[in-house]
Amino acid sequence: MWAHHVATKAIVVPLLLEVGQSVEIPIFRLRPSVPQLELWFERGQAPRPELGEWSSNMEAEDGRALFFDAPGSRVLLRVRTSSSVEILEALPVGGQGADILTRGLVRFVDDGDAHRFSWPDAAAPNSLPRGHSRLSVSVLDVGDAIRGERIELCLQSAMGFKVSDPGxxxxxxxxxxxxxxxxxxxxxxxxxxxxxxxxxxxxxxxxxxx
Known part of the structure; x- marks a missing residue:
């Protein structure tokens, strides 16, 4: 039961969307795993077109990238672990709850096309080691429409009811x-x-x- 609790525990920390802002996340993993991150925005009462819309252009997709007509305001984050440094960018809103809208994060490719996103990489290296470690996340760039907004950064658990890391x-x-x-x-x-x-x-x- 203790192992199950550790494996299914997500970590949520506040993050200010300003260039240079950063957070440190202490982590404990039973096995090496890939950090899966997403951004949580307040849903509010009014529509939030600045967060994008999950409506992909199927004709443009080539099996290596996703294309969105409304990608939303840009968010670039540097994610550093003990063994790797990755630049991630926020996808359009892909999920919602009673009070939040969620944007997933994928590897950033500097191709000059704001509508093109890399596929979520299931073969990414296990950069979170077994045991205790720290994840450092800093804001590299953010769009004007959401700059200065206080959101939450969620490190998803290693194990969910439907999807789990290997082992x-x-x-x-x-x-x-x-x-x-x-x-x-x-x-x-x-x-x-x-x-x-x-x-x-x-x-x-x-x-x-x-």
Whole structure:
């Protein structure tokens, strides 16, 4: 259960979208893994076209890149681990909750086309080592429409209900920990009753001695 808790714990830290701003994230990983990051913006009441729209141009996609007609305001981040340095850029809004809009991050390719994004790279190196480490994230560039906004940076967990990093599959069953607890109780109750029965059944009067 402890390993499952560690593997499924996401880390969320505040980030100010100003060039030069940075955050340090302490991390603990059971196995080496790839850092998966996303930006959380306040949803608000009014539409937020400055965050882009997840409407890809299928005709332009070539299997190596994604193309969006409305990519949203630019966000570039430098992400540094103990073994690598990557430049990431924010995709258009790809998810939403009751109060937030989320933008994923992918590797930045300086090709001069603001509508073209690299595919999320599943084969990226495991730059987060096993055990304790730190992730340093700094803002390199941000569009005028969202400059100065306070958002949240989320480091996704190594394991989710649907998708997990390699080596974590054996922990998946612990999503159903209440069922496991019930099974343990059902198995333990007869043992407790048997133990009590044996203890009290072995009692009695000691034989009389001459």
């Amino acid at each position: 974590y599959a054996w922990l998946w069953i612990f999503f159903f920990w209440p069922v496991l607890v019930v099974l343990l109780l059902l198995a333990g109750l007869p043992l407790v009753l048997l133990s009590r029965s044996t203890r009290f059944g072995s009692g009695g009067d000691a034989p009389a001695q001459d």
